[in-house]
Amino acid sequence: METRDWMRDGLRAVAGGALAIALSLTNVVLFLLFVLALIMTPVLGLGLVLLPLVTSLVRLRAEAGRGVAGWWGVPVARPYRPRPPTIGFLGWRAYRWIITDPATWRDFAWLIPGAIVGLGLGLGSLLIPLYGLQGVVLLPLWIWLGTGWYGYGVIWPIESVSEGFLSLPQGALFLAIGLAVAPYLRRFDAQFARLFLAPTRNAELRLRVTELTVIRADTVDAQAAELRRIERDLHDGAQARLVALGMTIGLAEEMVERDPATARRLLAEAREASSTALVELRHLVRGIHPPVLAERGLDGAVRALALHLRIPTSVDSDVTERLDTPVESAAYFAIAEALANVTVHSGATFAYVSIKRDDSHLLLEVGDDGHGGADPSRGTGLRGIQRRLAAFDGTMTLSSPPGGPTIVTMELPCALSSPRTTLSSGTD
Structure with missing residues (x-):
């Protein structure tokens, strides 16, 4: 790892430690509010209103914890049951839906342990580098303060400028150790949060x-x-x-x-x-089912499709094997729909298609140099691609900032279909 990356990750982890300290304090407040709502339910019935509101705040805090864990390479999925459309946000039915969701109690069980671990690791992420920084700046600080006693590290008295220089190597060492250890502390905190906040089997x-x-x-x-x-x-x-x-x-x-x-x-x-x-x-x-797809497979069918578009379109494919017919058909029509969106909506002058395959997935990418701003919620084309891929447990991601470019990335689980012939490949 380069020095710049190492220091950047360390500084980011130090900032994450400061954030963890602040968030840990909110855990305690939410824990007390949650307990209060439970106590007030049989006594005054106020919990029917208070608990759904507090649970919403707890879930927001838990979602923040999942998001922070994701920053450190520990993805945590949402475990909550979907809210039935007939249930409102307050009242007995909302209360019953909340207390019967196991994820509610896992969030509640995490609040105090998460606060303790988050606070401890956050202080570790923050204080070790700060202590090292103190040693690095100790000599100028001592000179600025003038005469007097000052101690650092193993606590020796500093009474002269020459003795002040003894703080520099220790401070630099503590600072380097703090920046190196802080990312590991943040990842450990994320792993601990996942124990509570991730969905069970x-x-x-x-x-x-x-x-x-x-x-x-x-x-x-x-x-x-x-x-x-x-x-x-x-x-x-x-x-x-x-x-x-x-x-x-x-x-x-x-x-x-x-x-x-x-x-x-x-x-x-x-x-x-x-x-x-x-x-x-x-x-x-x-x-x-296009005949060219049955005759030439996905590679040949997409190349034939690209030749009939009104804008130049390049095709780069390393798929030389025939895939299962449903997968080929879904991939072909997903690419065709994406290219149709390019020609109709993007204002592009150039487009490209990339078809790659690893051991178990088909990776598709369709991009253009158009004006961007594509949004699946504003039309049926991209939503149709998502539905088509979802039927095969596939996914679609979209990158289309205003001004472009637009890149549609699709992924399909697939396996080789051995009885079928092998195709030649190339690049247009």
Whole structure:
């Protein structure tokens, strides 16, 4: 580690120690308020109002603890049960929902131990470097104060400038040790907080079930919407043309004896209508599962897609193996939707697609040089990508600051599909 990085991390940890001291004091206050709310519930019933309010503050404090732990490389997931939409923020139902959530009591159990550990480690993170800094500046301080006694380190009297120099090496040593140890103290504090604030195994399973329930509902809704789209496209497009085609052929059959010229004209119109209906059916099938995806795999299908965009688009892929069909399809349509957003909304002059694969995940990235400002909450395109990937336990992250660039990063769990052929790879 470079000296600059080492000192930066140390100073950040010292600041984190000061923050931990302040937050530890709030733990004690919240603990007392929580106990007071519990006591007042059977006596005056005020806990029905007070406990939900205090619990909200406790959870805010716990969320701050999880956030601080995340700063030090110790991610802590939220363990709380989702609030049912029929439950308000106050009253008996809110009270019962709070006290039956195990995460409430884990937060409560953490308040005092977290305050003690946070205060102790925070003081350690803060005082050791400050003590070292005191030794470094002790000589100028002694000169400024003038004559008199001053002690430092192993406590020897300093009565002259020459003796004052003895504080410098000890001060520098304490300062270096303090800056080096402070990040480890902060990480230990984060690990201790995770013991209480992270979801238990049962809570993780419960949260996962809830998440999968939401994903399943979104997937079912998306599939239903896709079926309605296909039905509408068939009804309004190919089906209507085939009905008209049948009527035209019927008229030609009636006119073939009486007016052969008209019959030939009607048959020519029927042939043209059949060609149009065939093109529409091909477009519809391509929207369900593009033939190029089945023939050339994800790499070839994305390159073919990029060639038809109206802005220059480069494709960089190291995926030479065929993947499972559902994964290939989800990845293709996610990339296609992201590129559609680029061409329609970004105002970009250039776009790129990156497709990488590690041992167990497919890593996709779509970027552009547009004006940025993309927001999933303002449209259905990015939300559709999230729903499509979520069905496979995939994720999407978006970076789109005002002024650009916009980068959509997607990750899909995947495995090799061995019976299928290997493709050539390259870079456009």
